[in-house]
Amino acid sequence: MLNGKTALVTGSTSGIGLGMAQALAAQGAHVMLNGFGDIEAAKAAVAQVATGGARVGYHGADMSKPAEIEAMVRACEAEFGAVDILVNNAGIQHVAPVEDFPVDRWDAIIAINLSSAFHAIRVALPGMKARGWGRILNVASVHGLVASAQKSAYVAAKHGIIGLTKTVALETATTGVTVNAICPGWVLTPLVQKQVDARAAAAGISEDEAKKQLLAEKQPSLQFTTPEELAGLAVFLCSPAANNLRGAAINMDGGWVAQ
Numbered sequence: 001m002l003n004g005k006t007a008l009v010t011g012s013t014s015g016i017g018l019g020m021a022q023a024l025a026a027q028g029a030h031v032m033l034n035g036f037g038d039i040e041a042a043k044a045a046v047a048q049v050a051t052g053g054a055r056v057g058y059h060g061a062d063m064s065k066p067a068e069i070e071a072m073v074r075a076c077e078a079e080f081g082a083v084d085i086l087v088n089n090a091g092i093q094h095v096a097p098v099e100d101f102p103v104d105r106w107d108a109i110i111a112i113n114l115s116s117a118f119h120a121i122r123v124a125l126p127g128m129k130a131r132g133w134g135r136i137l138n139v140a141s142v143h144g145l146v147a148s149a150q151k152s153a154y155v156a157a158k159h160g161i162i163g164l165t166k167t168v169a170l171e172t173a174t175t176g177v178t179v180n181a182i183c184p185g186w187v188l189t190p191l192v193q194k195q196v197d198a199r200a201a202a203a204g205i206s207e208d209e210a211k212k213q214l215l216a217e218k219q220p221s222l223q224f225t226t227p228e229e230l231a232g233l234a235v236f237l238c239s240p241a242a243n244n245l246r247g248a249a250i251n252m253d254g255g256w257v258a259q
């Protein structure tokens with residue numbers, strides 16, 4: 001379905017981004033990966049499911065650095081000819097009360113979870129408009145729609161990225177480029193595993209009990225959303241059925257924000 005298209009997925013060496021990269025490659029899109037950690041394992045995981053001759057590339061841009069983000073978009077265009085699908089997914093978390101929130105963590109979260117999307121969009125959008133087709137998927141969060149205590153920077157960044165999504169959707173409304181946000185609830189990735197571990201350690205409970213408590217507090221389904229489920233939504237947003245789906249923030253959250 002996506003043969004001949006190229007997807008640039010930020011933060012795709014792990015978790016949700018890796019799941020989305022795999023699903024897009026399985027649909028035949030070339031994929032440019034980005035992120036830290038075990039790069040070779042991520043490349044192999046995506047190559048393994050790629051179809052239709054889809055190729056896998058990698059760029060190590062640090063998403064807190066505007067010049068590196070611009071270089072990554074240009075490298076993707078040089079290697080594959082285009083950025084047709086841009087998934088702004090890279091993100092980090094830090095949990096602390098606002099008066100104790102480390103200033104450097106605030107700055108890093110705003111840079112990586114919010115400003116990085118602005119920089120990638122501003123560089124990739126002209127090419128999409130010129131080609132008359134594009135998909136921009138911003139991985140926000142339920143925390144783009146509602147807040148939780150101790151997550152001031154994350155909630156501010158995620159509310160911001162939904163605002164950015166709506167604005168760019170309006171600016172592209174008469175074009176073949178659509179812009180939407182995906183809002184997951186709890187997904188059991190390394191980002192959330194840290195919060196599970198912290199809860200287990202603080203309360204002196206097992207990891208399993210900590211997971212149960214985490215879900216029971218916020219997510220009525222009592223099930224984690226999976227990267228595969230979110231990747232299915234990403235593929236749908238790239239399909240012709242989603243041609244006029246614009247400026248939406250779609251929550252896939254086990255009922256979290258329905259409460």
Ligand code: NAD
Binds near residue numbers: 139185188192
């Ligand atoms: P993860 O920790 O598994 O993956 C994060 C990815 O971002 C990794 O590939 C990492 O290397 C990359 N990354 C981090 N800092 C980077 C930087 N400076 N430059 C480049 N890459 C960087 O986390 P995840 O849970 O898969 O999170 C992915 C996105 O989903 C994030 O935006 C997160 O806020 C969002 N999200 C996650 C959940 C959840 O429950 N896990 C819920 C809602 C939203």
